Amino acid sequence: MPAQPLLPPELSALPTLVLKSGVGLGGLTEGERELALALVAAVLPPGAALSEPEINQALRLCLTRGAVFLASDAAELRRWLVDMGFWRRDGFGRRYEPCPLDELPPGRRLIVTALAAMDLASWVAGQRAEHDARRLARRTAWAAGRSGADG
Numbered sequence: 001m002p003a004q005p006l007l008p009p010e011l012s013a014l015p016t017l018v019l020k021s022g023v024g025l026g027g028l029t030e031g032e033r034e035l036a037l038a039l040v041a042a043v044l045p046p047g048a049a050l051s052e053p054e055i056n057q058a059l060r061l062c063l064t065r066g067a068v069f070l071a072s073d074a075a076e077l078r079r080w081l082v083d084m085g086f087w088r089r090d091g092f093g094r095r096y097e098p099c100p101l102d103e104l105p106p107g108r109r110l111i112v113t114a115l116a117a118m119d120l121a122s123w124v125a126g127q128r129a130e131h132d133a134r135r136l137a138r139r140t141a142w143a144a145g146r147s148g149a150d151g
Contacts, residue, residue, distance in 0.1 A: 007114075008110070008114045010107070010110045010111050010114060011035070011111065011114050011115070013031065013032060013035055014035055014039070015127055017032055017035060017036060017069065018039075018068075018069050018124045018127050018128065019069070019127060019128060019131050020069045021069055021071075022069075022071040023036070023069050023070050023071055024070075024071050024072070025037070025070065025072060025076065025077075025080055033080075033084075034084065034108065034111065035111065036067070036069075036070060037077075037080055037081055037084050037086055038086065038108065038111045038112050038115055039066055039067060039115055039120060039124075040059070040062055040066070040067050040070075040077055040081065040086075041081060041086040041087065041098060041112065041115075042066075042112060042115035042116050042118075042120055043062045043065065043066040043067065043120050043121065044058050044059070044062065044087075044098065045058060046098065046116070047097075047098060048097070048098075049095050049096065049097040050095070050096050050097070051094060051095060051096075052078075052093065052094060052095075052096065055074070055078055055087075055096045056074040056075070056078065057074075059074035059077045059078060060073075060074050062077075063077070065120075065121035065124070065125070066120040066121045066124050067124075068124065068128070069124075078096065082096070085099055085103075085104065085105075085108075086098065086099060086104075086108075086112075087099060101113070
């Protein structure tokens, strides 16, 4: 099994979070929600102003890759990103853009910077695949032990 990259302390909860399934943003702690939304923001196109249809498309793609653990839709994610200050929109709700890094609170800036350095879609897929492989190995070992005990 390949060695896991060392994550900075501000991302320490990320491996556990991305292994979950069907996670609603409202049910997360504030720190977990911030981490989940930072991951979503980091997967979106950097620095680009997007129309509502464009950001919706990008968010739907994000939900099939890096944010596969979330049970959400594009509209909910878009609202959370704006409400939490990761993205902003114009007064008419037609254009969306990421908030500049220097406008984020220092703790959030650390999270966003650390996530931006990662290939998140691949990292999340790898975390989930390794977890599934460990579960299968445990299940196979348990089944082998049970068949030996039955014989």
